[in-house]
Amino acid sequence: MTMQDTFSGQTISTPRKPRLSLRRILMGGRVGDPKRFPRYLAIAVLGGALIWAPITGYLRTAPLSFRSTTSLILPGSGASASMNLSGIGQASSYSNSAFSSNSVSPTETYKRLIGADRILEAAASSMALSRQEFGKPRINLVDQTSLIHLEIAGGSAEEAQARGDALLTAFFAELDALRSDEQTTREDSGLAAIDDYRTSVAATRSDIARLQQESGLISADQYDAIVESTRMLESRVLDLTATLDEKTQSVLALEASLGIPASAAAATLKLYADAEFNALTDEVGIHAAALAEARSQFGEGHPKVQTARAAHSAATTAALQQAGAVTGLERAQLEMLDLAPAGARADLLAQLVRMEAERAGAERELATLSARLTDEQARQQGLAAAAARLQDLQRDFSVAEAVFATAIARTQSTKSDVYASYPLVQVLENPSLPDSPSSPNRKLAIAAGVAATFMMLLGLLLGWMRSAMIGRLLNAPTGRKTGLDGVGVPA
Template sequence: MNKLVAIAIRHWKPLILWNLLVLGTTITIAALAPRVWMATTQLTVPGSKGNLDASLGVLGSLKNGGADIAKSGDSKLKLQESILNSDTLMEKLLANDPEKAKFKRLTLYKQLFKVSIEESSPIISITANGSQPELAKGRANRLTELFQQRLNELRQTNRNSRRQFSNKELEESHKNLLSGQQSLAQFQQSSGLVNADEQTKSIVSTIDSLTKSQSEALSQAAYSQNRVATLSTRLKMLPDKAIRSLSLGENKEYQFFRGKLSEVDANLASIRSKFNDDHPLIQQLLQQRETLLNQMKSQIQQAAAGTAIDTTVSSEGEGRARLIEQLILAETEASGQQRRAQQIQIQLNELKANLNSIPARQAKLAELQRSVDVAEGVYKGLVAQVQQTNIDVFDVYPNVEVLDTPRVDSKPVSPKLSLMVLNALLGGIIGSVALLLLLERRNPLLSPQDLQDMKFPIVVSIPRLKTAELIWELDDDKQVKFQRLASAVSLQPLENRRLLITSAMEGEGKTTVTLGLARALVDLGFRVLVVDGDFFQAELSSKLGYIPQSHSAPTPIVIEPQLDLLPAIAQQGKILKLVSRGQFKKALADAEAHSVYDYVLVDTAPLSNTTATALMTAQIPNVLFVVRQGISYSNCVRDSLEQLAQHQAQILGLVVNGVETAAKPYMQRLPDGLMSQST
């Protein structure tokens, strides 16, 4: 985005000229274009007064009414539209038009009118254009009148072309209908059939439903039988044995005797540990035990009924008793479903017998019914056609009423200022983009690809700086950038420790880089002299608050500890003579003699503005070249580098100024604890 803005700012003059041209053209067209007024009117096509809806039986139905005319795309509305746009109607309208001489062809005249059908509505909208409001309104009125006349002509022609059916044909159709109805009634009475299709359909539907129910019952019975077999296998007993075993387990008397037997056995075991078997207590307990066993045996015999049962089944808990209950339920379910399937089979047999009892003369009955339906349909159709002719003479060409009389807006519809403004905006935008692309192609901004093939010992990017930051302290991130540049410069073998800092054009930040590099070298412990070599602008001296004196020789001025300034030499004659005759070299030597400097940084004028900068490379061959994103021109930078090469200058490094960066300084990314320790 910044690059686009920079390109637009570079070429602001051509852009303004182009947009002024578009604006002037638009204003001229708007002023000279002919004015056109539009008259609008609306017609409505109501439904027919007589609604005919006659059923013809198997032959369908005959409908005549106004219900369908409101539907979008209705054939009758399309017919009205075709009549309005017909050449016959337009020729009559053109014959009486005040401006008929302007239209050599009927096609051109028809373009003044527009007929449209509103969606889902019986409304026809008509628009007529004219060079004057009265002319547009008159054309709309005349078109409506001629349309009504044309409809009356078409109705009269259609009415004369209709043919009525004779009474003889209608009576013959009625006799055929009565004869067919009589034959059908006699056959139904003799065969006992009223509606063979419905009866057969009902029986077949019932058979299908019962068949499905029977299949479901058999499936459920099979499922229950499988469940019975599974449970019997797990219990290792048949259902009858399981039922009797469960019955014994649920017998209260048996459970009581069993519980008492457990108590006697427990007492007997306890007493035997104290006495021998001849003791009276032991004998008494043995007798009780025998009695309980006999009573339990009696209960088992009653429950078993001569079959083997399991006497260990108990109704308490969720053990085998629960499985036996499930076995009983599954057997009951299987038996019930089988009985249900048998009952359904009985019903199926009855229905199939009833179906087979329907006479094979069903085809004869259908043929007679069909004959009656056809005869009835023919008779109703003849009657409906007779009634249609009598009750609705506007069936094909319905009545058309004026819903809204012609009206003309006071403002012309053409030319449309909003559309012209929109076109002007689009033309301005598209033309501006095309112009920018053309101009940028001829002299584009500097891009990284332009410097890709060039080799520089030092390449450093500097973030965007404000003017106030040149005087006060820089933030950590920007200090790091300049310190990196200073460190790289300090490692280079510079002749006389001098470095010339220049750029291709103004505004690329060479003075900013000079000050930033000087302060960074001071931070590294060097003593630095900055020299204002721009004899035209003296920008470095101005930024540091020093105004050159025209009658005094420049001497170093202390800016801050370890940093001095040699102001620009006051202009006396031509600048080229100042450099070529050695005055600049002498001033530089005098300044170095004033004090011992580790580095001398010379801020010069842009190479594209003067050749004095290129001549300075004879005394200061090491050059630090500065470019800036969005400002530097590719061609200008290339020419400046070629100029330095011709003067045998050595490009020590490249500084890319004004680079946008979102990264935080290292110190800002440190945790608070580490920062406190580092300080």
């Protein structure tokens, strides 16, 4: 106070010209002071200009941008293939589900693959754009699903859709190239093993051919057939030996009963089949009867007896000569013949001859089969080692051929399993044709401007009322807090 005047006991203060000080800047002026309004209005206008000028400039000058969206899905089922080759082997392939492993996420893999530079460059080249002009897609993975959501921007709706199609084309082309490269790599890695199998099969086949040429055996089954044939031949020889013994005993028994060997019985039957010999035999009988009659009447020296004896002797000599001519036997052998094979005796002689013929046939057959058995047994023993070797080689050949064929079949079957390393992916939603631009977002920009303006005005309001608020807070009693309206409330 610089000057005081006392009127009627009251003190009157002269108003001072306000001064700008740090305390006034911090504490502010009175709430009801209207002189502060121009300053706050100027700050509000300046703040509004700073807020809305960039927003307006952005909305007026920013180029339009359209976003095309695409959705991809990965089916979660696995695939299997099996091939059975009769007499050769089996080949099978199985690919697990793409989501069966917790350590590898196919959606994450494809996310990185879609954003790879070579795919973006291929898509950009297909549209005659540079890598920077084409842009980079926004890739989102939908949680708890196998979906991949793609967004890519363009200057127009059609351009954004075309860029989405180009990106999908480049992505699927790269997938096909990767799968083809994988198949080629796997096939090339198996060629060396297949060549080894082929060499093993050829070497074993060559050994088999050489052994077949040296031994004459075509297969182990042929040797088994030889062994079986030899066994059957041996059994037949034994049976035939028993049959020959039986026939021999029968012939000996009949010879003993008839008192004539079988050869003599045959000669007898042959002799009595000759008509001339039978006529001479009848003549010998006539002369024998005449000689007996003459002897009964006369003595041995009588001329009739001598004549009859001479006639009988001549007839007998003629009959013996004819018998020798027919049978080819000597005179002494002819005396062993049965000269009276009439009636049942003739049948027994024929039976003896027949039995002897059967015995001789059995004996000859036995001799032939015995010689054959000896040869077969010698051949069997000579082929035993070759047969064992051939069997081993054929078994090795079958195994090598089965392994070779299975390897080829497995190589061929893996060609159908193209989704083993890179799972199947399908387009769930084709690139969309946006009906409105995604940028600039006018509603969002205006909302941001309104929010910023509101916050600025709120700040100015708080600045306008800061003096009263700070003063009441400083003068509030202990244990109580003062509200904005000056009314104390319990702390």
